[in-house]
Structures are given as C-alpha cells and as structure tokens.
Amino acid sequence: MEAKEYKTIKTEIRLPYELAYGATWTRFFEGLKNKTIFGTKCTKCGRILVPARSFCPRCFVDTDEWVEVSQVGTLIAWCYTNYKYFGMPTEPPFIGSLIRLNGTDVNFLHLMGGFDLNNFDEVKKIIKSGMKVEAVWSDDRKGHIMDIKYFRPL
C-alpha cells in the first residue's frame, strides 16, 4: 500500500489561545492554590459536584452553594499509561485515576503517585481499586489543576 515514490509535504499549525475560566473555575483554582478543594452543591438534586460547577449538568440550575470537600477519598479506577504522543501534557509513565472524594457525588479525575512508577509489576502490587487515597500538594502552587501533585495511597 505504501508508495514511496509519491511525495508528501510536512506542515504544522500553531495557534495561540487565551481561554476564559469565568468566576467558578477561577474560584476553584484559587482554592487549589490555598490547598483546598472546592465543590458546589446542587440545591435541586442535592449532589455535591467536584470540581465546582456554575450549574448542575442534570438539573440545569445555578449551583452557587460552595462546599470545601474532603482531600481523602476512594480510588474508583486507574490507568497506568505507558505511551506518549505529541502534546501530551503529563510525562509518562503516569496513572490517570478516578477518585470519589469523601462526601461528594461524582468522580474526580487526577493522578495516583508517591511511589516508583517505572516498574509496572511493582505498581500493580501497590495500587488497588477501592483503596483510600489522599491529596498531596505541590510546594509551587499556581492556581492550576496540577497544584495537587497526585493522590497517594493511605
């Protein structure tokens, strides 16, 4: 199928963007800077949503009741990533994880860490779905999702 006699052209697109966070994301990220994780509570369905939302995606009402949520939770699912692609914002190997923070009603997406990730067989001995985990904070916090370095097993 591959016909090496035909030419190709190498091209590239680079576009700068500046995306607006709005009030809710701004306050959520400010919270991370201060080592706090904020959710918002829907007054209609009663769910505590994290990260904080400006509205409940199910009830479509404003969610302006702010709740500082627990930094401890349960590991729901994890994925050991061992490949790389262009523009990947996190350096592999890493463990993308769904975490149910105590008292909240949705799964929070972040990383598991705090142990050697280079040998998968060792990783598999440590990490188990259902285990209790806790947020570990970066010393250099910028008001960014990576202000939480990762969650560590408790």
Place this chain on the structure above:
Amino acid sequence: MGRPVAIIGVGQTKHGRRMDVSYPDLVREAVVAVFNETGLTPNDIDGVVSGTMPSMMEGIALTHFYFADAMQAAGKPIMKTETCGSTGVSIAHTAYYWVASGMADLVLAVGHEKMNEGNSQATMTTVAEPFYQRYFISGAPGVFSMQSQMWMDRYNIPEEKIRDAAAFISVTHHDDAFDNPYAHIKMKVTMDEVKNARIITYPVRLLDVCPNSDGACAVIFASKDMVKKLGRKPAWVKGVGYRGEEYFFGDSDKVVWESAIQAAKQAYDQAGIKDPRKELDVAEVYNPFTFQEMLFYECFGFCEPGESPDMVLKGTFTRKGELPCDPSGGTLCTNPIGATGLIRVAEAALQVMGKAGDHQVPKAKLALSHAMGGVDQFNGIMILGSKL
C-alpha cells in the same frame, strides 16, 4: 419514524496506510465505488452529508468544503456532521432524517479519515479541555482502560477471565479480517501473543487496540419511491437511536452506561426488537478496544451484565455463534475514525442485502450497527433489515 428509508448501495476504499493518495482522492475512491455499485450518477443525488473526527486530525478545517469536488457536492445542499468516534453513525442518521423527512429522495453520505497524516492521540486529546481533564485522559486507551476496570470491579469478574475473553476477541476478529477485502490489519495472532503484548494502558495491550487507518466510506440512502423505481434490493432502516451524557468523565456511570443502553433501546423500540440476541442475525459493534466490545454486548442486551466474558469464551459472538459480532473484523482491524461508524452501517447493510462476500453471515435479515464517540460520552445505533 417519518417516511421509510433504505440504503441502496455502499462503497469503501481499501483501508490502511494510504500515503499513495491525497485525501480528496481517497474520498473520491469511495464515492466512485458507490456510484459504480448503484449505477447512479452525481446528478441523481439531492444532497450530501459528510464528516470526520476533529479536523485537526489532518490539519485542514471544514473538510466538507475541501471534498466538495470529490463528493460531487457543487450545486447541492451539503451538511457536515461531527460527533467524534460516532461521526459515521451520525452521518448515517443525518442522511436518514433527511430522506425520512420527505425533503430528499437520494442522499449521499460520506465518512472519511486519514489518520496516518497526523497524530491521532494528540488530536483526540484536544477533545478534553486543557485545564482539567486533558492532563489525565491519556488519549482514547486511557479512558477505556478505566472503564474496563470499573466494569470488572462492579461484577467481580476475575481478571484472568476478562483477559482471556479479550484475547479471544482479538484472535477471532483478526482472523475475520482476512475475509474482508477492505480491512486494514490482516495478521494472524494467538491468545498468548495478545496476552503478552506490550502494555499500552493497563489492562489494554497492543493487540487489544485498533490501528490508525486511512479510509473512506460512501453510502446512498433512498426513499421508498426511489427504491421501487431503481428496482434494487435494499437494506431498510428499521430503527435509529442516539444518546449523549454529561461532559465530564467522572459525572456518569460508565458501567451501567446509559448512553449505550438508551441508544439501543430507542432503536429496538422502533424496530420492534424485544430479544436482541435471538432476533438480530449479526451486529457490527464499534470495537476499537477488545474489553469495551464486551461491555457493549451487555449494554445492548446481547447478554446479562457481567456475563459477556463467559459468553465470548463460549463462542456466542463468533461468526458461527448465536449472534455473530463484527464478522468484518470490526474497528479492531480497521479504524479510519470519521469513516468507521459509517463502515459499521455499510457492513450491516451488506449483510442484510446478502452482499458481504466471504464474511457473509448466512441468511442475515436483521443487523445492528453502532458507534461511540467522545470521552465515553455518545453512542449511536442504526438497525437495518432486509424487509420493510
């Protein structure tokens, strides 16, 4: 459901690494194939629908304009439908709605992708916003790996059993692809090779994952009057279903996966299907990952929740089984994303028209086709039958 609608012909390119053609020429290859197959000409077509994954895949925006000539769309209404991985089924739905509404009698639907010209996982990662989810998603395999684990945990399915069943799916689909003249990956694999392949995103290993393919697919949808006039044996659209769910991956349950369950239910209700495993003769389930294919079997009611690995290992879904799934080799062996869902529809149509060649399921009369898109966010179904 509006007016009756049928598929009267399909055309596919040879899928694979197609650096031998430019992207518009690849699209034209599928369009010419469907015109040759049906004996129709561009003048007969009332409107054109096309679609891709995000345009960043090939770095050219609004590809329906770029391909206007290749699809012979000049002088006609043209629409683009884009729903990530489920694009192909959405293109089929758009064409279906157009004819069912009575506003057109013949609509050309074209899906296309040239994944080898760009970086597929980098493109897919842009589906996640850049300040929260993008850091953790790790392309398509990462999402599906987490989903597979949740499924395993929910029903306490032993990991070894799931691993065996996923390997079995990989082996049988790779075998099936040899009988599909358009399939991309034609490779004999063994259970041991699948189970020991390199980890991509645990538990997903290299041979559990679809390839990056270049390819296009073109399908012509027709009204009942037009089917009668042309005198062709069609594949009738018996039911369509499509559902989405919340944007954030952690907001909804991906095991009792409502978008997949409800999309199938909508299509079954329209088609009058009560027991899909018994009533369907064949299914083209969107299966970019072996593990996820089993979850779809459960969401579509082919078996009970948590039961699919046992059924897979019994051979229920092989070509000689009770409900053959992906006799074409499926997405696992061929994945030009914007075309992939439409290829599922086209393969289902070929089966009920009796034109699937070496991978024909004998006497297939009712077939399901499916595709999934986004960060596990959307599912679409189209059911086709040999009788109206």
